[in-house]
Amino acid sequence: MSASTTSELYRDYVMPTYGRFDLALSRGEGTRVWDEAGKAYLDFGAGIAVCSLGHAHPKMAKLLANQAATLIHTSNLYLTRPQGELAKLIVDLVRLSGKVFFCNSGAEANEGLYKLARKFGAPTGRYEIITFMNSFHGRTLGGISATGQEKVKMDFAPLVEGFVHMPFNDLAATEAAINSRTVAILLEPVQGEGGINPATPEFLKGLRELCDKHDLLLMFDEVQCGFGRTGDWCAWRSIVPSGVEPDAVSWAKGIASGVPLGAFWAGSRPTASVPLCDLLGSGTHGTTYGGNPLVAAAGLAVLSIIQEEGLLENARNLGDHLIRELEAMNLPAIRLVRGMGLMIGIELNDLAGEGLPSIIATKALMAVGLLVIPSGERTIRLLPPLNITKSEANEALAILKKVLGAPLREKIT
Numbered sequence: 001m002s003a004s005t006t007s008e009l010y011r012d013y014v015m016p017t018y019g020r021f022d023l024a025l026s027r028g029e030g031t032r033v034w035d036e037a038g039k040a041y042l043d044f045g046a047g048i049a050v051c052s053l054g055h056a057h058p059k060m061a062k063l064l065a066n067q068a069a070t071l072i073h074t075s076n077l078y079l080t081r082p083q084g085e086l087a088k089l090i091v092d093l094v095r096l097s098g099k100v101f102f103c104n105s106g107a108e109a110n111e112g113l114y115k116l117a118r119k120f121g122a123p124t125g126r127y128e129i130i131t132f133m134n135s136f137h138g139r140t141l142g143g144i145s146a147t148g149q150e151k152v153k154m155d156f157a158p159l160v161e162g163f164v165h166m167p168f169n170d171l172a173a174t175e176a177a178i179n180s181r182t183v184a185i186l187l188e189p190v191q192g193e194g195g196i197n198p199a200t201p202e203f204l205k206g207l208r209e210l211c212d213k214h215d216l217l218l219m220f221d222e223v224q225c226g227f228g229r230t231g232d233w234c235a236w237r238s239i240v241p242s243g244v245e246p247d248a249v250s251w252a253k254g255i256a257s258g259v260p261l262g263a264f265w266a267g268s269r270p271t272a273s274v275p276l277c278d279l280l281g282s283g284t285h286g287t288t289y290g291g292n293p294l295v296a297a298a299g300l301a302v303l304s305i306i307q308e309e310g311l312l313e314n315a316r317n318l319g320d321h322l323i324r325e326l327e328a329m330n331l332p333a334i335r336l337v338r339g340m341g342l343m344i345g346i347e348l349n350d351l352a353g354e355g356l357p358s359i360i361a362t363k364a365l366m367a368v369g370l371l372v373i374p375s376g377e378r379t380i381r382l383l384p385p386l387n388i389t390k391s392e393a394n395e396a397l398a399i400l401k402k403v404l405g406a407p408l409r410e411k412i413t
């Protein structure tokens with residue numbers, strides 16, 4: 001084994017693309033992770049909204065081990081049972097007819113949506129997709145082109161053509177942006193990286209009407225907010241319980257609790273040729289690993305365990321509890337609490353110390369054993385596993401109260 005520390009290995013051999021914290025984690029159990037020195041942390045970041053079942057869930061670990069000992073990979077030249085079963089389970093859970101494509105990440109799931117939209121628009125020469133400011137859709141060239149944040153695009157020109165960004169929750173501006181090239185509207189029903197900004201019910205309803213009126217696809221990026229995070233399988237239904245249904249949706253992150261699985265679904269609305277879900281026909285799209293038996297078994301395990309353990313309800317209840325208690329603390333350091341289910345953003349005022357409020361707070365919380373995720377300049381996100389207990393929620397609240405209390409609030413604006 002190398003004599004270098006983990007930090008040194010990263011410094012010398014791993015590309016410096018991330019602003020990482022110097023914290024080397026070595027194991028996890030439930031909502032807790034431990035660093036290499038044996039210090040425990042309450043994990044309210046869950047790998048950026050990924051570990052829906054927390055760490056080392058015994059049933060998931062067993063199902064994965066069984067699948068690993070049976071068949072890990074075959075390529076998509078052949079059929080494997082777990083992929084078929086997972087596609088059916090997803091279609092059943094979202095309660096919309098259609099079909100699913102499997103890939104390996106959120107950015108890749110969104111690439112599938114862009115290609116679906118272009119294929120849908122090809123007969124009429126339409127290709128432009130409207131997305132929104134402050135959105136995040138991934139780090140591929142397509143993803144950064146779709147993302148409504150300048151910082152991800154810098155120095156990567158020329159970008160992929162055909163994306164325009166409108167102000168989020170501004171229906172009039174969105175309508176004004178529709179032209180003869182427009183083919184689709186893509187949004188995160190709850191913006192995640194942008195700082196936990198939910199779409200309003202009126203916006204979602206209005207977008208559906210615009211899409212119907214102009215024959216556009218309404219596409220949701222539920223990579224961060226989907227599959228239970230907001231307390232519903234579908235985040236958009238946490239905002240509008242019925243009456244607004246998308247034409248296509250992308251997922252990743254929480255769908256397999258840390259095993260790299262992405263997916264997108266398309267509905268069965270008719271197009272000029274075949275139903276939308278059959279538009280990407282043989283040879284039009286693909287990936288070697290996508291939906292292999294190992295990752296599909298992980299997805300099946302996670303979605304089944306979310307059902308068996310009542311985790312949608314848990315996410316709703318404990319999310320409400322966290323938001324209520326955070327608001328009741330009335331701390332001067334906290335400007336605003338936003339969110340739904342276990343997708344919570346705490347917007348901070350200016351804090352004493354070097355750097356952005358989001359980073360100052362994240363580091364201070366980490367130092368006393370609570371992991372949270374910074375977002376932009378002044379928001380920290382609570383994205384814990386969906387199976388946290390009330391006592392873990394209260395433990396996190398006590399730490400937040402202590403850390404965001406007195407010592408950090410000298411420079412309140």
Ligand SMILES: Cc1ncc(COP(=O)(O)O)c(C=O)c1O
Pocket residue numbers: 048105106107108110136137138139188192193221222223224225252253
């Ligand atoms: C809404 C959204 N879409 C897409 C992505 C990209 O997913 P991935 O990092 O798995 O490529 C993310 C990642 O944070 C996301 O939050």
